[in-house]
Amino acid sequence: MSLHPDRARELLAAFPRQRILVIGDLMLDRYIYGAVSRISPEAPVPIVSVTHEKSMPGGASNTAWNVQSLGGQAVVGGVLGKDAAGADLKALLSGGGVGLEGLLEGEGLRTTVKTRIIAERQQVVRVDWDDHFDVGDRPAKTFRDLMEREARRATGIIIEDYGKGVVCQPVVDAALKVAHEAGIPLGLDPKEGQELDVRGITLATPNRHEAFSLAEVRESRPQAHPLEDQPLLDVSARLLEKWNAEQILVTLGPQGILLRARTGGLHHVPTRAREVFDVSGAGDTVIATCVLALAAGATPVEAAELANHAAGVVVGKLGTATCTPEELLANVGIAESE
Numbered sequence: 001m002s003l004h005p006d007r008a009r010e011l012l013a014a015f016p017r018q019r020i021l022v023i024g025d026l027m028l029d030r031y032i033y034g035a036v037s038r039i040s041p042e043a044p045v046p047i048v049s050v051t052h053e054k055s056m057p058g059g060a061s062n063t064a065w066n067v068q069s070l071g072g073q074a075v076v077g078g079v080l081g082k083d084a085a086g087a088d089l090k091a092l093l094s095g096g097g098v099g100l101e102g103l104l105e106g107e108g109l110r111t112t113v114k115t116r117i118i119a120e121r122q123q124v125v126r127v128d129w130d131d132h133f134d135v136g137d138r139p140a141k142t143f144r145d146l147m148e149r150e151a152r153r154a155t156g157i158i159i160e161d162y163g164k165g166v167v168c169q170p171v172v173d174a175a176l177k178v179a180h181e182a183g184i185p186l187g188l189d190p191k192e193g194q195e196l197d198v199r200g201i202t203l204a205t206p207n208r209h210e211a212f213s214l215a216e217v218r219e220s221r222p223q224a225h226p227l228e229d230q231p232l233l234d235v236s237a238r239l240l241e242k243w244n245a246e247q248i249l250v251t252l253g254p255q256g257i258l259l260r261a262r263t264g265g266l267h268h269v270p271t272r273a274r275e276v277f278d279v280s281g282a283g284d285t286v287i288a289t290c291v292l293a294l295a296a297g298a299t300p301v302e303a304a305e306l307a308n309h310a311a312g313v314v315v316g317k318l319g320t321a322t323c324t325p326e327e328l329l330a331n332v333g334i335a336e337s338e
Contacts, residue, residue: 003305008332011306012325014296015071020288021102021150022067023175024060024160024167024189025133026078027112028089031056036119048119057092058114060160062322063189064098066288067158069322070310072295075154077102077147078166079133085111102150104143109133112164133165144170151178156295158287159198161191172196185294188243189287190214199244202294205287207251211235215242226258226268236260247300249307251286257308261300269301269308282311285323306332 034048057065060078067074076098080086082105089111094100110131117124143166151157157175161167176198179186185202192213198204212219215235223229236248240260247261256271289310293303309331313323 003302003309003332005329005333007302008306008309008329011293011296011298011302012071012329015292015325016073018072018155018292018295019075019153020064020067020072020156020158020291020295021075021077021147021154021175022060022064022158022160022288023077023102023147023171024063024158025112025162025164026061026076026080026089026103026166027057027059027114027162028085028092029056029058029062030054030113030115032115032117034117034119036124046119046124048117048124055088055092057089057096057098059112059162059164060158060166061089061093061098063158063160063284063288064093065096066285066310066322067292068096068098069324070289070292070328071325072288072292073097073099075099075102075150077150079104079106079109079143081106081109081111081131083111085113085129102146104146106133131164140168140170144174147171148174148178151175152182154178154184156184156291157186158291159186159188160284160287161189161194161196163191163194167191167194167196169196172198176200185291187287187291187294189283199242201243201245203247203249203287203290203300204239204243204245205249205251205283205290206239207253207283208232211239211248211250215239222252222255226252226255227266232258233260233266236266249286249290249304251283251311257286257304259300259304264300267301267304269304271308271312282315285310285314285321289323289328 034050036046064074113129115127188204215238220231250258257269259267286307289307290303310323314321
């Protein structure tokens with residue numbers, strides 16, 4: 001099983017025609033880079049001498065950023081605070097071409113910010129400013145109607161759940177309704193502990209730990225080969241039925257991806273990472289690539305292979321990262337020649 005570069009090129013050529021609505025918890029990722037030369041005399045902690053800083057879209061906005069980087073047209077559907085962080089995130093997204101038609105700004109809401117301090121390519125600490133989206137009936141209906149409107153303009157939908165409150169049953173129901181009526185793919189990146197009725201989704205992309213948790217099965221030790229990991233196979237089958245999904249992709253870190261499709265059975269797509277620096281955002285890359293590929297006409301196996309190649313690119317970069325079409329094609333070509 002190997003995706004030929006010509007087929008990958010054909011699918012990527014269709015990406016610019018895809019408009020993907022990404023619904024979920026939007027965040028701003030801030031990075032502070034520096035060097036450590038001594039320990040603080042005030043406490044046993046390193047002193048980081050800052051060299052530079054940068055901000056990147058995080059959470060669901062990173063998934064949209066990945067869609068845009070891969071050549072698709074992304075539109076974010078989410079809620080931001082009317083604060084400096086929210087303004088920074090909007091500027092980043094619009095500057096990168098991401099559509100903001102699905103944004104709702106909440107009064108009294110604080111935009112989620114995750115600040116990572118990195119020294120010598122190692123993360124020293126992460127500082128979070130968190131809030132929870134909790135609105136009354138009127139704002140909730142406004143947001144649901146907004147998502148339904150934007151979904152009708154999309155060729156694919158991604159629900160990216162980080163447990164901050166944006167992904168709720170009325171929003172899921174609206175996305176499912178439009179996806180079924182329009183015959184477009186709907187992907188879910190689930191959050192453990194979040195019980196939502198998502199029956200009828202096209203695909204879900206939990207990691208191994210999330211898959212066991214969502215299936216309400218005690219997690220077992222991974223086996224050397226995923227296709228011989230019976231507890232994992234049972235869990236993937238259970239989630240497929242629970243969600244009435246067309247396919248389940250369980251991301252397995254260094255072991256790649258396990259794909260269970262309703263038609264086509266089981267497939268293991270081994271990892272394509274050459275060197276791992278940072279797994280931050282790799283799950284966002286997987287679902288962005290999968291939904292884009294399915295919207296472009298890929299089979300479930302082709303979508304899983306493309307996603308695995310894209311994830312192999314981003315984990316070789318430090319910090320929340322994305323993959324370009326050129327990088328993806330290069331990675332497919334390297335795998336083909338091996």
